[in-house]
Amino acid sequence: MNQPKVCVMLSTYNGVKYIDEQIESLLAQSEVELHIHIRDDGSSDGTVQKIREYTKSYPDQIHVTEGENVGVIGSFFDLMRQTQPVYDFYAFCDQDDVWKPHKLSRAVGKLQSRPSDILLLYCSSTQMVDQDLNHLNIWPNMPPKPLSMYNAVVENCCVGCTMVLNLVTFEQIRGNIPSDLTQVIMHDWWIYLVVSSLGEVIFDEEPMILYRQHQDNVLGGSDEGWIMKWKNRWERFVNGNNHFILSKQAELFFRLYKKQLSSEQQRDLQHFFIQLGRNGMGRMGYASKMPFYRHDSLDNVVLKLIYVLKKV
Incomplete structure (x- = not known):
């Protein structure tokens, strides 16, 4: 039986410190045929050199584009434009996390349990960790209310680096990327808004990635009174x-x-x-x-x- 083909879209920018751990955790994914599309967003450190080494070692799996700096939203949408709709599933990836080995196969299994002709989006909780991968708290928790347009207009419940899309969703988003991205709050929020309005969002409360928090990456999952x-x-x-x-x-x-x-x-x-x-x-x-x-x-x-x- 052929394994499902999954394309991981990874945007990098001055991420040399953690990029090895992230890519190694992608290459360790089980039960899927893995392809990695990387777009570097104008890094000025050693990120590009690191990535080039991986492309030499995995020329059939890793494809790299070196672009100008357009910011995280523009970079991920550019990745979608460059990626052809020839895979079964599509995932987004940050440059400084660590994925559990069954992250993609678990997501694919949940997506395959639903009809393949509707817009589907998988996302999950994350195990938040510090710079040295010591466990902090789990975030976000399972949303208590429906994941619908009525939530997505005013809140994003899907962490982008946990997202996996089916082919129908990928083609819908890719074919309707807004020409003016200044009105888009974040690429993952936009995708959550589209799918929650027109399809179905699957939220997995089992954390499937180690979501690294460091000086350059502090989000709403932090523990606060x-x-x-x-x-x-x-x-x-x-x-x-x-x-x-x-x-x-x-x-x-x-x-x-x-x-x-x-x-x-x-x-x-x-x-x-x-x-x-x-x-x-x-x-x-x-x-x-x-x-x-x-x-x-x-x-x-x-x-x-x-x-x-x-x-x-």
Whole structure:
């Protein structure tokens, strides 16, 4: 029996310190026919030299493109453009983690348990570790509410480096990459939004990667008390860099995918945009009962507040 062909798309940038561990863990994946497509995003350290050594050792498995620096979002979408739809499944990969040997085979098994003609996205919890791979906490936990468009418009529950797509999803995303990426918050959030709206998201609560946290990579999985948690979330939502990012991404998504959405989805998204233009009392009334939600109750309160303040 032929093993499923899986393409891992890895974007690198000045990652020489950990890239060996990451690639070795990819090459150790079991029960799949592995192919690795790497795009270097203009590294200035020894990352490219390291990668070139791997291509010499694994010329049939590893393909490398050396590009100009366009940032993480542009780099991953460029990887999708360059990757042909000739594989069974497609995974995203960071440059500084370590994957468990059955990460891909487990994801493939769960994806194969669902119909192959619908949009499918697999993602999982991660075992967070420090720079030396000592275990920290597990993040994110299993979401308590449905992974639907009504969550994805205002929150991303899928960690990009855990994502695996089926062919239908890959072709859908690849064929509709936005021309203006400045309205996309993150590539993984965009994919979660598309699939949760049009297909099905499979969340695996078993951590399948060691997700390294270090000085250059500190995300929302960090362990923080509720006071700091509130302060960090509030500042993240209301600072100038984050004004309107949720609504701008949602509007871009609506323009590209309106015809594929159900009439109910179209109506609820349009209400989300229209009510945002009302006065404060109108926004408050809508926010109190809007169908869009974040999973954490504290995050949900912050969401309603920033909607009322017209900063969503």
